[in-house]
Amino acid sequence: MNRFADLLDMLAFTPSRNAKLSLLQDYFRTVPDPERGYALAAIARDLDIPAVKPAQLRELIASRMDAELFGYSYDYVGDLAETIALAWPEKADIRPGRNDAPGLAEVVETLQASSRREGPGLVEAWLDRLDPPGRYALLKLVTGGFRMGLSSRLIKQALAAFGKVEVNEIEELWHGLTPPYADLFAWLEGSGPKPVNAGAAPFRPVMLSHAIDARDFEKLDPADFAAEWKWDGIRVQATSERGISRLYTRTGDDISAAFPDLVDAIAFDGALDGELLVARPSGGGIETGSFSDLQQRLNRKTVTARQLRDHPAFFRAYDLLQDGAEDLRAAPFAGRRLRLEAFVSGLNPERFDCSEMLAFDSWDELAARRADPPLAVIEGVMIKRKAAPYLPGRPKGEWFKWKRDPFLIDAVLMYAQRGHGKRSGFYSDYTFGVWREPGELVPVGKAYFGFTDEELVAIDKYVRNNTIERFGPVRSVRAGPDTGLVFEVAFEGIARSSRHKSGVAMRFPRINRLRWDKPPGEADRLETLEHMIDGVE
Amino acid sequence: MKPEDLLIPRREGLYCPPGDFFIDPVRGVDRALITHGHADHARAGHGHVLATSETLDIMAIRYGADHAGATQAAGLGETIRIGDVTVTFHPAGHVLGSAQIAVERDGMRIVASGDYKPRPDPTCATFEPVACDVFITEATFALPVFRHPDAADEIQRLLRSVSRNPERAHLVGVYSLGKAQRVIRLIRDAGYHRPLYIHGALQKLCDYYESQGIALGDLRPATVDAGAKGDFAGAIVLGPPSAFGDKWARRFPDPLVSFASGWMQVRARARQRGVELPLVISDHADWDELADTIETVAPGEVWVTHGREEALVRWCAMHGIPAKPLHLVGYEDEGD
Numbered sequence: 001m002n003r004f005a006d007l008l009d010m011l012a013f014t015p016s017r018n019a020k021l022s023l024l025q026d027y028f029r030t031v032p033d034p035e036r037g038y039a040l041a042a043i044a045r046d047l048d049i050p051a052v053k054p055a056q057l058r059e060l061i062a063s064r065m066d067a068e069l070f071g072y073s074y075d076y077v078g079d080l081a082e083t084i085a086l087a088w089p090e091k092a093d094i095r096p097g098r099n100d101a102p103g104l105a106e107v108v109e110t111l112q113a114s115s116r117r118e119g120p121g122l123v124e125a126w127l128d129r130l131d132p133p134g135r136y137a138l139l140k141l142v143t144g145g146f147r148m149g150l151s152s153r154l155i156k157q158a159l160a161a162f163g164k165v166e167v168n169e170i171e172e173l174w175h176g177l178t179p180p181y182a183d184l185f186a187w188l189e190g191s192g193p194k195p196v197n198a199g200a201a202p203f204r205p206v207m208l209s210h211a212i213d214a215r216d217f218e219k220l221d222p223a224d225f226a227a228e229w230k231w232d233g234i235r236v237q238a239t240s241e242r243g244i245s246r247l248y249t250r251t252g253d254d255i256s257a258a259f260p261d262l263v264d265a266i267a268f269d270g271a272l273d274g275e276l277l278v279a280r281p282s283g284g285g286i287e288t289g290s291f292s293d294l295q296q297r298l299n300r301k302t303v304t305a306r307q308l309r310d311h312p313a314f315f316r317a318y319d320l321l322q323d324g325a326e327d328l329r330a331a332p333f334a335g336r337r338l339r340l341e342a343f344v345s346g347l348n349p350e351r352f353d354c355s356e357m358l359a360f361d362s363w364d365e366l367a368a369r370r371a372d373p374p375l376a377v378i379e380g381v382m383i384k385r386k387a388a389p390y391l392p393g394r395p396k397g398e399w400f401k402w403k404r405d406p407f408l409i410d411a412v413l414m415y416a417q418r419g420h421g422k423r424s425g426f427y428s429d430y431t432f433g434v435w436r437e438p439g440e441l442v443p444v445g446k447a448y449f450g451f452t453d454e455e456l457v458a459i460d461k462y463v464r465n466n467t468i469e470r471f472g473p474v475r476s477v478r479a480g481p482d483t484g485l486v487f488e489v490a491f492e493g494i495a496r497s498s499r500h501k502s503g504v505a506m507r508f509p510r511i512n513r514l515r516w517d518k519p520p521g522e523a524d525r526l527e528t529l530e531h532m533i534d535g536v537e
Numbered sequence: 538m539k540p541e542d543l544l545i546p547r548r549e550g551l552y553c554p555p556g557d558f559f560i561d562p563v564r565g566v567d568r569a570l571i572t573h574g575h576a577d578h579a580r581a582g583h584g585h586v587l588a589t590s591e592t593l594d595i596m597a598i599r600y601g602a603d604h605a606g607a608t609q610a611a612g613l614g615e616t617i618r619i620g621d622v623t624v625t626f627h628p629a630g631h632v633l634g635s636a637q638i639a640v641e642r643d644g645m646r647i648v649a650s651g652d653y654k655p656r657p658d659p660t661c662a663t664f665e666p667v668a669c670d671v672f673i674t675e676a677t678f679a680l681p682v683f684r685h686p687d688a689a690d691e692i693q694r695l696l697r698s699v700s701r702n703p704e705r706a707h708l709v710g711v712y713s714l715g716k717a718q719r720v721i722r723l724i725r726d727a728g729y730h731r732p733l734y735i736h737g738a739l740q741k742l743c744d745y746y747e748s749q750g751i752a753l754g755d756l757r758p759a760t761v762d763a764g765a766k767g768d769f770a771g772a773i774v775l776g777p778p779s780a781f782g783d784k785w786a787r788r789f790p791d792p793l794v795s796f797a798s799g800w801m802q803v804r805a806r807a808r809q810r811g812v813e814l815p816l817v818i819s820d821h822a823d824w825d826e827l828a829d830t831i832e833t834v835a836p837g838e839v840w841v842t843h844g845r846e847e848a849l850v851r852w853c854a855m856h857g858i859p860a861k862p863l864h865l866v867g868y869e870d871e872g873d
Contacts, residue, residue: 013815068851072680076682086681
């Protein structure tokens with residue numbers, strides 16, 4: 001475990017991307033099978049072991065230390081696994097380098113041979129044998145919580161560099177491989193053949209767009225481009241091959257298990273790029289739900305019958321990458337689009353349709369359509385070069401997104417909470433409010449990004465100097481008509497909400513600007529937000 | 538007499554009405570007793586200052602000889618009468634000259650520990666527990682997640698990194714009073730005797746430690762004249778952490794930023810500062826040491842100040858020791 005813990009620590013503290021690539025390559029070079037394979041699976045989050053749930057870890061630590069002291073610690077550290085790793089009460093003095101510490105392969109193989117119920121007991125015994133870095137690595141491993149700024153792309157690049165092969169070769173093989181990937185490493189080291197793509201329905205690297213800039217339009221001829229709505233769902237890829245169907249996120253995570261209703265409706269051989277939405281047939285058409293409807297289905301490992309009924313998953317197709325045995329990615333967008341329309345017309349219309357194309361002759365005409373979308377779940381338009389092939393990554397000049405202008409309000413900072421992760425120690429999560437009555441602020445939302453690191457330092461200082469009360473990690477900040485900090489808050493949508501005291505809920509709020517100059521008394525009133533909702537509905 | 542009649546928190550700091558003095562006041566007062574030379578405890582501009590001779594020397598180095606109207610040196614263990622109270626200074630083990638201050642009247646004794654650490658430190662006198670009715674403890678690292686590893690092991694990690702990266706300069710962030718000299722001494726004790734390069738901000742205090750008999754070995758200024766860029770390859774450079782984001786740091790080849798501080802225990806803290814090699818070396822008591830100290834001192838009551846008061850108060854409650862937070866303002870939460 002120590003070697004793996006060292007790798008995690010070095011990856012966490014090394015800022016440079018190239019240095020991370022070389023750390024991973026060194027690790028693959030020096031650590032034998034199967035350990036390197038399990039480590040790869042762990043950081044790529046592809047390791048199938050009976051997961052120990054955060055709630056079970058909380059129970060473990062609660063059996064070993066005072067809950068209140070643990071609570072203070074967790075608030076301070078901001079990461080459950082790290083807090084437990086550091087605060088774990090050691091039975092005996094555990095010296096670094098103690099040699100009965102369990103190894104990574106031992107841990108993984110033991111867990112794989114155990115039931116879910118045995119997990120917490122095993123973890124507890126291992127925690128007693130490890131030092132704090134080892135405990136941290138173990139806990140991250142068993143909770144599957146490796147969000148350490150390593151994209152799956154970077155990991156695949158490290159493998160590609162290690163084996164001197166193209167990264168897209170790895171990308172397309174990836175979903176057919178299983179830990180500890182002995183065949184992959186053998187191929188990369190030149191001691192074995194290239195693994196055959198055993199996995200049906202592999203993920204295909206996604207093509208992404210750039211945000212369009214006002215100056216771009218002068219350089220672009222509208223006749224070269226097609227446009228369609230940009231739907232506010234999540235971008236997914238539906239693929240099926242040899243009877244295996246899968247749904248992937250745009251980063252290649254397999255989310256099939258959470259969307260059985262949609263995956264069961266995949267009755268084709270090929271790969272579609274599109275938007276995952278909640279929608280259902282209604283009066284001969286399709287009624288598309290909002291992003292908050294979709295949220296009922298996101299970040300779940302399993303799904304209930306009720307969720308399937310109330311929030312049915314729907315696929316709105318943008319592109320066709322593979323039709324049967326034919327790879328279409330080299331064809332131009334306009335050609336793929338014609339194939340897509342024919343392809344989708346043969347699919348179950350309750351689950352699949354084609355994204356509508358928007359006819360336009362000039363950018364002004366497109367701007368007018370963008371300004372007046374028929375549904376609130378549309379967040380702008382996509383502009384695609386008719387001649388563009390489907391290129392993985394974010395190629396320049398091919399696809400553009402032109403999002404709707406955000407809503408803007410001026411709101412007053414009311415509460416600040418210490419951040420977690422990278423920003424622990426800074427007051428970085430802000431609750432802001434608007435005036436309901438003169439002198440009465442009502443909280444309307446929370447934002448924790450949109451500002452620069454320098455602005456964060458300045459806000460943090462402001463919060464510390466203007467605290468009225470402290471509740472654990474939260475500070476209540478002085479906010480009245482004459483004293484207080486005004487934020488210009490940008491957000492993408494607004495809806496009524498019974499769960500919020502103010503009765504409104506914003507979508508994707510962020511700090512657009514700091515208004516040090518603005519007296520808080522001149523910030524917006526709740527009525528303004530209510531009018532915005534009326535405008536949307 | 539209640540303990541609150543002997544010492545009470547005021548805006549300026551901890552005040553003793555029968556002796557009419559403050560301990561570590563955060564603004565200028567007529568009569569100040571100072572526990573140690575860190576800037577948030579020792580400020581310039583008091584009428585009279587009573588402190589150990591080392592602390593007075595350090596204040597004179599930092600603020601000039603005229604930092605106070607008058608000064609008086611307190612010997613460790615020496616009984617000094619002020620008004621209706623007596624005070625004694627006892628070693629705190631935090632930095633050179635650091636002392637706990639015991640204030641006593643009519644059989645009631647309160648010990649204000651300032652900042653302290655019980656583990657041995659080759660650069661200052663070792664902490665000495667003093668029996669008392671009220672023990673005022675710091676709480677800088679008062680959370681169960683803070684268990685400082687052995688400082689010598691952390692120095693080994695630094696030296697291993699230096700030998701693994703011979704082409705890079707290691708920039709080690711250290712506060713200029715105490716941490717710098719302790720880290721240098723520990724590096725020497727680990728058998729590293731090559732020159733160490735120091736930022737100008739550390740020079741005077743390192744010289745002072747040397748004059749007090751703490752040998753620091755071959756220290757050289759980390760100036761450009763000391764050599765061309767390549768000459769710092771494989772070198773260890775020590776400086777205040779604030780200097781590393783500065784133009785000053787550009788003179789070093791592919792610098793590897795390290796920081797010696799108790800805060801480095803928390804990963805996010807290290808990452809926020811862009812630290813590549815966090816060294817957990819602290820001049821404060823860690824969680825276990827705070828608890829052990831309270832058990833050893835066995836006071837009737839504990840007052841908790843600067844830091845994570847709530848956690849230590851909770852620990853005291855669990856162990857049946859009356860405790861309360863003092864809510865003194867103006868002390869840096871984060872210095873170490």
